[in-house]
Amino acid sequence: MTEALRPVFAPWNDPDEKPLIQFKNVTKRFGDFTAIDDLTIDIFEREFFALLGPSGCGKTTLMRMLAGFETPTEGTILLSGQDIAPIQPNKRAVNMMFQSYALFPHLSVWENIAFGLKREGMKGDALNSRVDEMLRLTRLERFAKRKPHQISGGQRQRVALARSLAKAPKLLLLDEPLGALDKKLRQDTQFELMDIQEKTGTTFVIVTHDQEEAMTVASRIAVMDEGRMIQVDTPARIYEAPNTVYVADFIGDVNIIEGRATPSGEHVQIAWGEGVSDITGTTDTSFEKGDKVHFAIRPEKVSVNVEKPDDTPNAFQGKVLDIAYLGNLSTYHVEMPNGQIIKAQSANTRRLSRRAITWDDTVWISFTATAGVLLKG
Amino acid sequence: MRRLTWFNTTSLTLGFAFLYLPMVILVIYSFNSSKLVTVWAGFSTKWYGELMRNEAFLDAAWVTIKVAVLSSTFATVLGTLAAYVLVRAGRFWGRTLFSGMIYAPLVMPEVITGLSLLLLFIGIGLDRGVMTIVLAHTTFSMCYVSVVVSSRLATFDMSLEEAALDLGSTPFEAFRLVTLPIIAPAVISGWLLAFTLSLDDLVIASFTSGPSATTLPIKIFSAVRLGVSPEINALSTIMIAIVTIGVISASLISKRAAVRQRLEEQQAVRS
Numbered sequence: 001m002t003e004a005l006r007p008v009f010a011p012w013n014d015p016d017e018k019p020l021i022q023f024k025n026v027t028k029r030f031g032d033f034t035a036i037d038d039l040t041i042d043i044f045e046r047e048f049f050a051l052l053g054p055s056g057c058g059k060t061t062l063m064r065m066l067a068g069f070e071t072p073t074e075g076t077i078l079l080s081g082q083d084i085a086p087i088q089p090n091k092r093a094v095n096m097m098f099q100s101y102a103l104f105p106h107l108s109v110w111e112n113i114a115f116g117l118k119r120e121g122m123k124g125d126a127l128n129s130r131v132d133e134m135l136r137l138t139r140l141e142r143f144a145k146r147k148p149h150q151i152s153g154g155q156r157q158r159v160a161l162a163r164s165l166a167k168a169p170k171l172l173l174l175d176e177p178l179g180a181l182d183k184k185l186r187q188d189t190q191f192e193l194m195d196i197q198e199k200t201g202t203t204f205v206i207v208t209h210d211q212e213e214a215m216t217v218a219s220r221i222a223v224m225d226e227g228r229m230i231q232v233d234t235p236a237r238i239y240e241a242p243n244t245v246y247v248a249d250f251i252g253d254v255n256i257i258e259g260r261a262t263p264s265g266e267h268v269q270i271a272w273g274e275g276v277s278d279i280t281g282t283t284d285t286s287f288e289k290g291d292k293v294h295f296a297i298r299p300e301k302v303s304v305n306v307e308k309p310d311d312t313p314n315a316f317q318g319k320v321l322d323i324a325y326l327g328n329l330s331t332y333h334v335e336m337p338n339g340q341i342i343k344a345q346s347a348n349t350r351r352l353s354r355r356a357i358t359w360d361d362t363v364w365i366s367f368t369a370t371a372g373v374l375l376k377g
Numbered sequence: 378m379r380r381l382t383w384f385n386t387t388s389l390t391l392g393f394a395f396l397y398l399p400m401v402i403l404v405i406y407s408f409n410s411s412k413l414v415t416v417w418a419g420f421s422t423k424w425y426g427e428l429m430r431n432e433a434f435l436d437a438a439w440v441t442i443k444v445a446v447l448s449s450t451f452a453t454v455l456g457t458l459a460a461y462v463l464v465r466a467g468r469f470w471g472r473t474l475f476s477g478m479i480y481a482p483l484v485m486p487e488v489i490t491g492l493s494l495l496l497l498f499i500g501i502g503l504d505r506g507v508m509t510i511v512l513a514h515t516t517f518s519m520c521y522v523s524v525v526v527s528s529r530l531a532t533f534d535m536s537l538e539e540a541a542l543d544l545g546s547t548p549f550e551a552f553r554l555v556t557l558p559i560i561a562p563a564v565i566s567g568w569l570l571a572f573t574l575s576l577d578d579l580v581i582a583s584f585t586s587g588p589s590a591t592t593l594p595i596k597i598f599s600a601v602r603l604g605v606s607p608e609i610n611a612l613s614t615i616m617i618a619i620v621t622i623g624v625i626s627a628s629l630i631s632k633r634a635a636v637r638q639r640l641e642e643q644q645a646v647r648s
Contacts, residue, residue: 067539067543068542068543069539069542088542089539089542089543090542090543090544090545090546090547091545094543095543095544096539096540096543098536098539098540099536100534100536102534102536102537102539102540103540104537104540104541104555104559105537105559106558106559115541115544115554116544116545119544119545119546119550120545149640163544164543164544167544167545
């Protein structure tokens with residue numbers, strides 16, 4: 001399956017592997033509000049684990065419980081098999097990189113990085129060489145003497161990272177670490193983060209609401225909503241095999257088609273309205289005849305043609321409503337006879353193309369039987 | 378555009394005259410060479426010289442400064458702690474009562490504060506002297522400190538302290554190494570405010586002082602009853618100067634440093 005993309009590293013599939021962090025039926029309530037709802041999850045050593053979800057889904061609360069700033073209302077959190085509830089934040093082998101960076105404004109970059117080490121009682125040459133190592137790792141050597149307000153946003157982000165990595169924590173928590181950076185810098189920094197994570201061998205748990213960021217950096221993603229984990233899986237599986245409409249819709253662009261299922265052999269036929277023939281799909285789950293289903297299909301798996309393709313069971317005629325030209329891609333919004341609009345995407349592989357398809361053209365959209373995912377409900 | 382019309386000019390002049398004319402006259406007459414306070418006989422600084430040789434006044438001045446330094450220091454420590462608890466502890470049972478009680482001395486008539494302190498000192502058998510004045514001044518000036526410090530703490534980024542804890546500081550280390558250096562300007566201006574308040578207090582000091590210790594305001598007040606002397610004008614001028622310098626530097630330090638700190642903090646916190 002898609003696990004083949006990361007064939008070496010998949011401790012979550014190995015039953016003998018001991019998880020670094022275990023959440024066991026953890027619930028956190030603030031008054032009447034339930035931020036985390038009976039959550040159980042294992043996170044393994046050297047993982048880059050992303051918590052992804054809209055604001056208010058509980059991802060930050062989860063992270064603050066790991067850091068020790070919140071305690072679970074119910075359930076236990078284990079770090080290397082040890083219950084961390086009674087351990088104060090300053091005694092945990094966990095460090096956090098704050099969303100606001102929280103750099104100490106009165107201390108220089110060097111002093112900021114040295115802060116945690118000094119609290120351990122490290123001094124002299126050991127301190128100097130550790131701080132210098134961190135400065136080298138984050139390419140900040142030239143800025144060691146500057147104050148946080150005298151460096152750029154990207155450099156501040158690296159200081160925050162260096163400071164939180166300096167004590168070589170078992171676990172590093174990153175709260176929206178790249179939120180304050182502009183898009184280009186963010187993409188560069190994502191790869192830098194992955195690089196540093198690999199070099200130091202630290203387990204990273206990152207909180208983000210940016211799905212692209214989660215897809216780029218993470219070994220596994222947990223998609224959260226209203227205090228629950230909806231799906232925990234590799235980026236590829238989250239994208240290609242979402243388990244709910246919520247996940248399919250949250251990650252990337254998708255067409256959601258509502259219909260009624262009719263199983264026929266290894267295929268499922270989906271009736272999705274007047275004037276259109278049934279969609280042929282495949283699924284692992286079994287459906288009864290007449291079950292309400294959602295068929296989720298990514299726009300890039302739908303192709304647009306002027307002529308009817310004859311090599312697929314799924315070909316439907318419609319009218320082009322809109323074309324969005326994005327440079328590398330074009331997205332076509334095609335209206336079906338039943339009123340449903342299907343997004344189809346094609347890569348603009350040629351620089352100069354005869355623009356065969358334009359507004360109001362009648363076109364054929366098509367996809368293979370395995371291109372989409374069938375979801376219950 | 379706003380212009381200075383004759384009406385504005387007049388009201389401004391009247392207002393300032395009302396506020397400062399008495400003090401200006403006092404300062405001018407302190408440089409009078411005549412012994413008669415109301416008759417101008419030429420410029421002289423001889424009363425300042427006389428003052429320096431007046432043992433009683435010098436003693437009182439020394440007591441006043443000692444009291445002001447001690448009480449403002451105690452008030453700063455207590456006021457800062459109170460402000461810290463009020464801003465940081467969030468909602469706890471009795472918080473409103475607690476904050477109300479800290480700020481109450483701001484509006485309490487000084488006579489009542491003085492009287493109640495006097496009764497307390499008599500009640501516990503404490504001999505009145507420098508120590509009792511220090512205690513009394515600490516009591517009424519710590520609320521001013523806590524007002525100044527809590528307004529600074531309200532804009533303080535909480536995650537800085539969490540970061541310090543996360544990096545292994547104890548809560549006290551986090552306060553000492555991170556919070557305190559950042560709010561220091563507010564603490565210093567709180568100290569200066571308490572210092573000047575203590576310096577010119579007459580009412581509370583007269584309730585809580587004893588024969589062994591007299592502060593300058595008490596000394597002046599009792600001397601004036603025997604007749605205003607140019608010496609007292611000179612002394613008052615010096616006090617006006619000290620208080621003015623104190624207040625101006627307090628507000629300058631707090632304003633400038635607060636603006637700079639906040640700027641630095643914001644820049645450090647977000648790009």
